[in-house]
Amino acid sequence: MANESNRQAELKKMVLCTSCAGIQRNWRRAPGHAELVQQSSRKEERDGHTVNVTSYRCDACGTRWEYENDKTNQQAGWSVIGQ
Numbered sequence: 515m516a517n518e519s520n521r522q523a524e525l526k527k528m529v530l531c532t533s534c535a536g537i538q539r540n541w542r543r544a545p546g547h548a549e550l551v552q553q554s555s556r557k558e559e560r561d562g563h564t565v566n567v568t569s570y571r572c573d574a575c576g577t578r579w580e581y582e583n584d585k586t587n588q589q590a591g592w593s594v595i596g597q
C-alpha cells in the first residue's frame with residue numbers, strides 16, 4: 515500500500531511544469547511563479563487567529579495551488595491541492 519501511494523505521488527510530481535516543480539512548498543514567503551493566476555482567497559481560523567488562504571491555478575500545467583499566509587507559522591505557505 516505504501517509503495518502504491520509513493521508511486522502515485524511520483525506520478526503527480528511528474529506532471530508539474532518546471533516552474534511549479536521549483537516552488538518551495540510549506541515554507542513561509544517562498545515565491546510562486548509568473549504563470550500562477552490568482553483564483554480566490556478566503557480566511558481561515560488557526561488557533562485563535564485568522565489567516566488568509568489564496569488559491570492559484572498554473573496557466574502552464576493546470577496545477578492548483580494554495581498559499582497560506584500565517585505570520586505565526588514558518589511552515590505555512592504553498593501547497594498543491596490538485597490539478
Ligand SMILES: [Zn+2]
Nearest residue numbers: 531534572575
Ligand atoms: Zn505549472
